[in-house]
Amino acid sequence: MEVLKLAAPETVLVVIALAVLAVDLLALRGQPVSMRFGIGAAVAGLGCAATMLMLLGRHAHANLFDGMLVVDPLTNVVKAAIVLLTLFTVLISTAGKFTEHVGEYLALILLATVGMMFLVSAEDLLMIFISLELLSLSLYVLTAFNKRNIKSAEAALKYFLFGGMAAAFTLFGLSLLYGMSGSTNLHRIAEGLAGKGMDPLLIVAVVTTLIGFGFKVAAVPFHLWAPDAYEGAPTPSAAFIATGSKVASFFILAKIMMIGFAGAEGSAAWRTFISGWMPAMALLAALSMVLGNLTAIAQTSLKRLLAYSAIAHGGYMLLAVMANNEAGMAGLLYYVITYGLATLGAFGVVQVVEDATGNDSIISFTGLSRRAPALSLCLLVFLLSLGGIPPLAGFFGKFFVFSAAVGADGNHLGLLWLVILAIAMSAVSFYYYLRVLKAAYVADGADVTQATNMMAVPVATLAALVLLAFLVVILGCAPALLMGLLQAGDQVGH
């Protein structure tokens, strides 16, 4: 019973997923897709809202079955953030025209969310792997959901093959860890590894684990699936992969590194590299930031642009993991959550424009400020937040991460070189975000009729987007709201 009580939010979501499936199959057969989406989304949305209330309302501390299910304030906040992102994903899906299997689609999104939630609660290798697979398998199917589009199938296959390989790497790394430490619990692993130094086996374990998670979070050079998957997948699915899944993956990556590999950090300080996970991650971070940002400049499709920008943002988040302290953890979570809100919003705008114009190239955003002023204003907020312009949330995410990384080891400023690189690259990123906004706000568009006709924006989507934009602005003006939660959770947790 203890399990059911502690896993109540997850249980509720599973029940809701089944309910959505049942309602759609039994009651709504033969109804128009939009109505089925509306009712399904209402049920799913209410379920998500209820789950969030449950998560934020409880203050329990528990650790079941030696780290299989850890419940503390921090994981509650992270789970609530994930459920919030799911809620918004469901809302922006409602106008979707990509599938008639509404029940299955919504149920899969909810099941993926359950996977993320268990992942966040896990401090045990087995549980981590199982939830990771539950999450990934749902996402593969969500990617392939547009049956009429061959690109969707291609994207899903690419994602699946890369993902399968990544799972193999992860499993290999985890099995080595178990072999060396004799435990699957992260804390126990750290104890088991203590004092052994960097023996070759440990290095292999570190590297393969990092490769596996590198795929998951799309860090360069393991990022190749991301642009294709984002472009081919139905837009809400892509949004979900880019946001909710990122929050969970980064949280667990940080946990594995900070807890499981404690003592095997090494050092990535400038010119004093010591082998460990730090220098390896520094390499991933640097490559992600540089390649992600530079490649994004050349993109013409906004979804691909967002994919590369997601890769670049992944680089900044790795930097937060490398801070390897509480400030770094809090900064990472603040960053990934606000990044999730902004990215989800940007994908939502893409979805609307794509439905109206037929494609997601930057050109089709021309004159958006006049065709759909409110939508355009939302896009402005999301992209500027991603670009790191104050007073939007994205800027403070960056500031938290950078200050945590620079202040990580007292006065030595060891990671300053990476921070400088990150800041330089963030200046580059401003250019491509501004390019999109230029199309929306400055260019008048060659086709006058296209530029002056108002664009039809589904009400539910617009409401969701406005709410997202509002959150991004609020978290920017008062970052302490979220930061306070994260830090309070973190301090109690450790």
Place this chain on the structure above:
Amino acid sequence: MLAWTIYISFLGVLVLMLLPRDDARLARITALTTAVAGLIVALMGSFQQANPAEIVTITKCAWIPTLGASYYLAADGISLTLVVLTGLAAVAGILFSWNIEKRTKEFFAFYLALIGGVYGVFLSFDLLLLFVFYELTIIPKYFLIARWGSTRKEYGAMKLALYSFIGSHLVLIGLVATWAVARTSLGHASLDLKELAQATLPLEFQKWAFPLTFVGFAILAGMWPFHTWAPTGHVAAPTAGSMLLAGVVMKLGAYGCLRVAMVLFPEGARMWSGTIAVLAVIGIIYGAGVALVQKDFKFVIGYSSVSHMGFVLLGLATLNTVGLSGAVLQMFSHGIIAGLLFAVVGRMVYDRTHTRDFGELEGMGLSRALPFAGVTFVLAGIASMGLPGFSGFVAELQVLMGAWKAFPVAAVVTGIGIVVGVAYTLRAVQKAFYADGADRTNMTHGAHALEPISIPERLAAVMLIGVSLVVGLYPSVLLNWIEPCLSSPLFERLLKGGAL
């Protein structure tokens, strides 16, 4: 009270966004009301402040406790000077944009957002808050130029936005590093400018953090060789845009150099002051020289801005009270005069003749067609050349006196720049307004075709000339604000080395 300058401006943005789309008149009146209210608050707040030497707290409350950042607005005499300048420039800019018909309400919304950000920078005494306001100005700037500008507007706007963004990112590196280093020496996280100024930052650190931060800000102040955004940006911008760019945005950069870079890293400033002085002098002479050979009327003013901002940087580099107060006074003075010059070129001349080419303007006999524009430009030119009676004279004299003590050679070489400054101003006056080549027929044709100078334009021009005259004749009105501040604890460590 002064904080309301910020709030009023952003409130104006909100109101404008809610106005009906096509009512240009209402948008103009709303914008003007907002700006005038801002100016009144700025003036009242400034003259109420009993002791300008003191840093008077306006608002202070916790903002991001983990970082030690607070929402801390305060003002000393330097802030007051620049806040008043912002208010004046804002009102004048709106009066000179009275003729904007295309998407009027959006224009003024971006305009007021920019103004609000500028007020914010001048009143922030928390480093992060200052930075937030500083970056907040970039986006409105971009859209003002890219949408309502002229010649190569998208290029000019993007160049300006990228230069600003790169500059502010240099500052961001310095800011993050300073936060981390100061946390160790202070024992707690803080971003309070006053506290940080008291923290002893290691010499090694100041040695590289100072140039990084200083250059980051100085890019926006138009320091040679990072000035290239300025002429293209000014030329591309709509009239009110160039007035704000030259009038207040370049001041943001210079203000940041003084308030952040030099106050936080006094030893660093001392190490690098020679280099800055050299760059400043090059900027003065180079800007003047390039202005002398321009064919485009607006480029002349654009490069003259680079030259005049060189005086500000030279004043900063002197590191003595006379030079620094001259620099601040020059910020004010140039803000007023450059705004006026851009208004004459962009609004009075270009909007009517649709050309800025000296060759074409020479044939129009503008001094007869637009006598008011001619007189205004002559007066503004006189002020810009630094003739006694106008604010430019006092300011540049102070800078030179300061420079004479610190870098006598630089002061002498700067003389060349002043001579060239006289030359390009006279050349512009002569070519644009008083050319001999204009034949009678052409002149009368021109005179009929051009609409007369409107009342808002006259009002704004008289206001700016008046302010420049008042400050020129009675500089103490501002120097009484500026000079005492420099003896406050904030500048103590900066100035104690510069023996005076």
